[in-house]
Amino acid sequence: MCQAAPNRNDNLNRPMGVKMGVKTSDIGEKTGKRNEVQAVGETSKKKDLYGCINFSPSLSTDAESLEEIRVDMCRKHNQNPKNHDWDTIETQLRETYSLQRDNINEGECVRDLLSKWPFLFTGRCLFLLFKLLVGLDIRNTICEAFSKKAHRLNKFLKTESGICKETDELIREAKVQTAKDSVIAWPPANILAIMKYLSEKEEEPCFTVDDTSTRSEAADTDSLPWIVCSGKSVLEAKKFRIVVDRVVVLSDLTSFITSLSALFALFYIRNIQYQHGASATLEFIQRCFVGINPDKGSKSDRKRKSSCAGSVNAKVLLRLINQMANFEWTTC
Known part of the structure; x- marks a missing residue:
C-alpha cells in the first residue's frame, strides 16, 4: 500500500457526502474571492471553467421528461449487460447531460451518483461525458x-x-x-x-x-x-x-x-x-x-x-x- 499523501488524513475524515476540491486555504479570507476550481460541499453550484466548455449547462424546462429517461436507464442497468444497447444508452446520457451535471455540481457523492446514474462511471460512458464536458476524446x-x-x-x-x-x-x-x-x-x-x-x-x-x-x-x-x-x-x-x-x-x-x-x-x-x-x-x-x-x-x-x-x-x-x-x- 502506498504512503499517505500529505492531505490524506483530512480526506479520510471527510464526510462521504462531500466531494474533494480546493482546500479552504484557496478561499480568500479577506476578499472572499475563489479560484476557478472551487471548494466543494457548498450549497451554491460551483463554476469551473478550467479547460471545460460545458461545465454547467442550463437545465431543460422539461424536468419530468429527463427524470423519466433517468429512471429508464436505471431499469436498463439492472438487465443482463449482454442486452445493453449502448448506442441508445449513450443517446440518453447526452439527453440528460444537464441533469447529471446539476447533480454533480451540487456535490452529490459517488455512491449517490451511482445509484441515480448507474451508467455514469462505466468506461465508454465516462469518456463520453468527458468529451461533452471538455470537448476531447481523452x-x-x-x-x-x-x-x-x-x-x-x-x-x-x-x-x-x-x-x-x-x-x-x-x-x-x-x-x-x-x-x-x-x-x-x-x-x-x-x-x-x-x-x-x-x-x-x-x-x-x-x-x-x-x-x-x-x-x-x-x-x-x-x-x-x-x-x-x-x-x-x-x-x-x-x-x-x-x-x-x-x-x-x-x-x-x-x-x-x-x-x-x-x-x-x-x-x-x-x-x-x-x-x-x-x-x-x-x-x-x-x-x-x-x-x-x-x-x-x-x-x-x-x-x-x-x-x-x-x-x-x-x-x-x-x-x-x-x-x-x-x-x-x-x-x-
Missing part, C-alpha cells in the same frame, strides 16, 4: 500523445544529468517486463520517469496491491481518484481499478493508458484537484499530452509551502514544459 488523445511523444520524452530525459541513470533503468525494466509477460510497460515507465524528474512520489496517483486483494482493500484510499495496480509494481501490473471517494468505479481494466484516461476524466467530471504528491506530473500530462492549456487556474494546489513533501515550484514545471517543447522542435 483516450484517443492520450494514446496519440504517447505514440508521438514518448520516445522523444525519453531521449530528452536522458540528456538531463540528474535523471539520466534512473531513466535508463526504467527503460531497461520496461523492456524486460514487456518481453516477459507481453505487458505494455512503456506508458507507466514514461510517467515514472517524469515523476522522477519532478521529484514526485510514484505512489501517487497509482499504487499497487496484491493480485488477490479484495474490492474493499483496493478502495482503501482517500477521496481522490486513484489507479489501483494489481501486481508487484506499476510496470508489472496486468489489471487496474479506478477508485474515487473510496468506491471502485471501474475494475478489470487491462490497459494502463485506459486507466490513466479514466483518471483524468474523473478529475474533470468530479471537479477535483490533483493529488499534491503528483500534481506537477499530472499537470505536465494535462498540458503536453492531453493539450488542455487554460490561461488561468490550475488543478494543482500550489499554495502549499515549498517545504512540503512532493511540492514542485511552478517554475520547475514550466521549465520542463518549455524544454520539452524546444527539444521536440529541434529533434523532429
